Amino acid sequence: MLSTLRTIIQEVNGARDLPESLDIIVSRVQEAMNTEVCSVYLLDPETNRYYLMATEGLHKSSVGKVSLAHSEGLIGLVGSREEPINLEDAPSHPRYRYFPETGEERFKSFLGVPIIHHRRVLGVLVVQQRQNSRCFDEGEEAFLVTVSAQLAGLIAHSEATGAIGGLSLTGGAARDVSFRGVAGSPGVAIGQGVVVYPPADLDAVPDKLCENIDDELARFDAAVAAVREDINAVGERLAAQLRPEEQALFDVYLRMLDGNALPGEVCLRIKEGKWAPGALREVVHQYVRHFEMMGDHYLRERAVDIKDLGRRVLSHLQEGEAQTIEYPQNTILVSEELTATMLGEVERGCLAGLVSVRGSSNSHVAILARAMGVPTVMGMVDVPVNQLDGRELIVDGYDGKVYASPSAELRTFFESICEEEEELVRGLEELKDKPCETPDGHRIKLMVNTGLMTDVVRSLSHGAEGIGLYRTEVPFMINERFPSEQEQRAYYREQLEAFAPNEVTMRTLDIGGDKSLPYFPIAEENPFLGWRGIRVTLDHPEIFLVQVRAMLKASQGLNNLRIMLPMISNVSEVEEALHLIYRVYHEVREENFDVVMPKVGVMIEVPAAVYQVRELADRVDFLSVGSNDLTQYLLAVDRNNPRVASLYHSYHPAVLQALYRIAQDAHQVGKPVSICGEMAGDPGGALLLMAMGYDTLSMNAASLPKVKSVIRSVPLSWARKLLEDVMFLDSPHVVKSCVELALKSEGFGRYLRPEHVLPVDRGSASA
Known part of the structure; x- marks a missing residue:
């Protein structure tokens, strides 16, 4: 069977x-x-x-x-x-x-x-x-x-x-087709889909028509010729080391590339008007399916050879192709898996929205998207991505839906939402220079999470009081190698100067999990429970020491640096990291750099750390909660997996109780505590965190004006009463409803997700 x-x-x-x-x-x-x-x-x-x-x-x-x-x-x-x-x-x-x-x-x-x-x-x-x-x-x-x-x-x-393609199930015309994913970054974007894909990934190649059939045929012939040369060169190089039957494999490859075989069928599809990569994908998939269905084990294995040949030809086709991608004014960037590099390749001002098959609302790209204020939908599992290129799309980042080929009525509806958003932002601009203080005199700091220099510009315009989390892995991710000490120093100096004299909290390199470096791959079956964060950098002190040295030198004359250690799960990790930091500090001083010892803190994002707050606080200057990872680990929900995205909830009773305990324990030992997860950027979540006793909230820049507006309008006593009402409720959905109802009663309904009834969705990653 x-x-x-x-x-x-x-x-x-x-x-x-x-x-x-x-x-x-x-x-x-x-x-x-x-x-x-x-x-x-x-x-x-x-x-x-x-x-x-x-x-x-x-x-x-x-x-x-x-x-x-x-x-x-x-x-x-x-x-x-x-x-x-x-x-x-x-x-x-x-x-x-x-x-x-x-x-x-x-x-x-x-x-x-x-x-x-x-x-x-x-x-x-x-x-x-x-x-x-x-x-x-x-x-x-x-x-x-x-x-x-x-x-x-x-x-x-x-x-x-x-x-x-415009067809309903019954064969009629399909209009306003919607697909459900996971809301990644709030907002609405209307634009043209541009499908991007990693090099030599046949499965991700989109469908396109070619502009000039002769040029496309010539381009494909050149790619095939190049692969033939590659195979001949490898065969000749290995000839002395292979037996005749192994050497024959190269002849098989060359026969597959004969004009009457695979290339011939690709050329036929190109002559029908398809671009070469798409035609190649179709033919290779057809060949692969044919071989995989064969009863003979040896012949089934040949499917692997076909895939390999297809990737080789595609690789040559894609040489120099990146420069040919045109990004329209309102680009909706679509990919099987979006990366920070893909976002960076879109010209400034052209990126309107993002759609990704993989990932969830708390994956790294979604967090970057929120920081950039770009509406995003993640986890679009059932959507045939390669058909979205060039189509008009609407990205509903509030509800986690994407609409293909919308009608004029639907487009008008979402245009009205965009206008309401712009009006709300303009109304909040006047709060930029006003303190974040409740009507009954409680003062709380609002900081921002940054990673790119564009974040800094937006953060300053929104009135941020400093950086609560600078993701130092971003400069590492946009490079093709580890950045040198001098390069890192330049990155860090930009951030420190932009916010001086306000504090800038720099998290040491946090890779692993959903943040990988192409030049330092970490392949694990369960990366979120594996080698990541402080575990990596303590195992590689040469990386950690260079980074801390760059941070300290960058802070000379400014003295607004704070260093934060990620993924701490026990006291010994803190002690080992502090030893290295003090060592670098003395070495930098010996090099005649006039720097002061920065404050050092730890991130509370692992359940074990929740129960060691007092012991950790004895060794550091401050504590900061990473609520995204803490929620993930408390609920045993992979925040990148759209299949379980609906189980990830910041208002879960266990999460609220853990956050409350952390704040109380930190204050009892006299240490300040902040939070830099996405919950801080939610107006309702911010009120609960303020009531719990958090001293600083750090969020993406786009959320800061809304949070400030709510906090300046609500007494601390009112927030504490709200916390009492929801603290012991047993359902995250009930908690969320209570918080939203309370906000609406105070006139803040406009800050919540817009409510609208729209056409039924065709697919669901999280329903």
């Missing part, structure tokens, strides 16, 4: 569209289960009805015509119960619904299983048998459930592909 399932999936992967995918499914399942009927009914999100979309055994003429209401018949029962229904005498069931046009009166046995993807019922897969001849056993039921679970994602992807 596993072999059968693998074959079905491979065939479905190779299908051109949704109807072909479904035809393959019903045909192969009917054959595998040796049953008389196999059918697929899909739920149309627009009409909320089930449609017979494919069948083997019923009348083909009924496909696309037979439909049932959401709760009608046995199909509706399977969907509403979200579990298999196995009946030996289906017509006797009270929910049985008979359709004469299908010819199903001859079939009595019924087994239906729901097709579910990310909690969304897509449809029902059904097998049937003639009267008195069959009772489906447990093994058959289990097989059909397995088939359904495995194929759900493929069906969702095919459905989404058709919708983007």
Whole structure:
């Protein structure tokens, strides 16, 4: 059965569209289960009805015509119960619904299983048998459930592909097609999709038309010729070390690159008007599927060779291609996985929004997007990214949705939201130079999280009182090697000078988890519980010492530097890091740099540190909570995984209680405590944190005016009463509702996510 399932999936992967995918499914399942009927009914999100979309055994003429209401018949029962229904005498069931046009009166046995993807019922897969001849056993039921679970994602992807192309499930025109992901950065962006992809990644190549077929053919021929030269050169270099049968592999590669083989088929597609990388992707995928379906193990392994050849040719095609990407004025940057480098390649002023298949609201790119004020949707798992290039898109960063090819009415609706946002920002500008103080006299510092120099400009214009978190890994991520001491010193000096005399808190290099360096890869099965943060830099003191030396030298004459240590989980790590910092301080002083010893603090972002606040505070000058990671670790939710994104919640009772304990313990030993996670930038979250006793809130620059406006309007006593009301509630959703209701009652509803009712979404990464 596993072999059968693998074959079905491979065939479905190779299908051109949704109807072909479904035809393959019903045909192969009917054959595998040796049953008389196999059918697929899909739920149309627009009409909320089930449609017979494919069948083997019923009348083909009924496909696309037979439909049932959401709760009608046995199909509706399977969907509403979200579990298999196995009946030996289906017509006797009270929910049985008979359709004469299908010819199903001859079939009595019924087994239906729901097709579910990310909690969304897509449809029902059904097998049937003639009267008195069959009772489906447990093994058959289990097989059909397995088939359904495995194929759900493929069906969702095919459905989404058709919708983007303008076709609804029933074959009509699809308008205002929406796809649900995870809200990454608030705001609304309207613009043109530009798909970017990593080098030599065939799967990520978008569909495009070429402007000049002859030029595209010449470009492809040159790439193939270059690969042939590469293979010949490698073969000659290794000739003395290989046996004749191993040497023959290079001849196989060259034969595959013969004009009558793979290149010939690519050229045919180019002549149809497709650009070379897209044509290459189609042909390579076709070859790979063909080889993977072969019964012979040796021939199946040749699929790897095809992939390798495809990547080699694509690599040559992409040489110099980066310069040819044109970014329109309102670019919506789309990728399988966005990186900080991709963001940096878009010309200043052109980046309107971001869409990423991978990642979640608390992945590093999402945090950067919030710092830059760019509306972002992450975790778009089921969206066929390569079809979004050049299409008009709307990115709803409030609700985590992307709309493809919007109607004029929908565009007008979102344009009105953009205008409201701009008006709100203009209204908050007057607060820039005013202190962040409650009406009853409580003063709290508002700082910003930065990583890029553009963050600094925005932060100063919004009235930030310093930097609560400077992500020093950003300069490391935008380089192709470790930056030198002098280069780091220049980066750090920019930040320190911009905010002097206010404090600038620099976190030492925090890589690992979802932040990797291309020149220092860290490959782990569970990176968030692995080698990251202080663990890396203590294992590599040569990196840590150079960084601290650059920080100290950059602070000369300014003396506004603070150093913060990330991912601390025990006291010994702090003591070892302090030893190295003091060592560097004395060495820099001996080099005649007139610097003062900066304050050193630790980040509380690991549950173990929550229970060691007093011991850690005895050894450092300040504490700062990284609420993003702390929430992730407390809830055991990978913040980069869109499948569990809905479980990640800053208002979770356990998170609130941990944050409250940290603030109380820190103050009891006389040490200041700040928080630099995303919760600080949420107006409701900021009020709760102020009530808990946090001295400083650090956030992205875009959030600062809203938070300041709320704090200046609400007495500390009111915030403490709100904290008392929600502290012991048992649901994060109830806590969030209570906080939002309280904000609305004080007239701050305009700072919350806009409420709007819009068309149904086609896919869901987090529903």
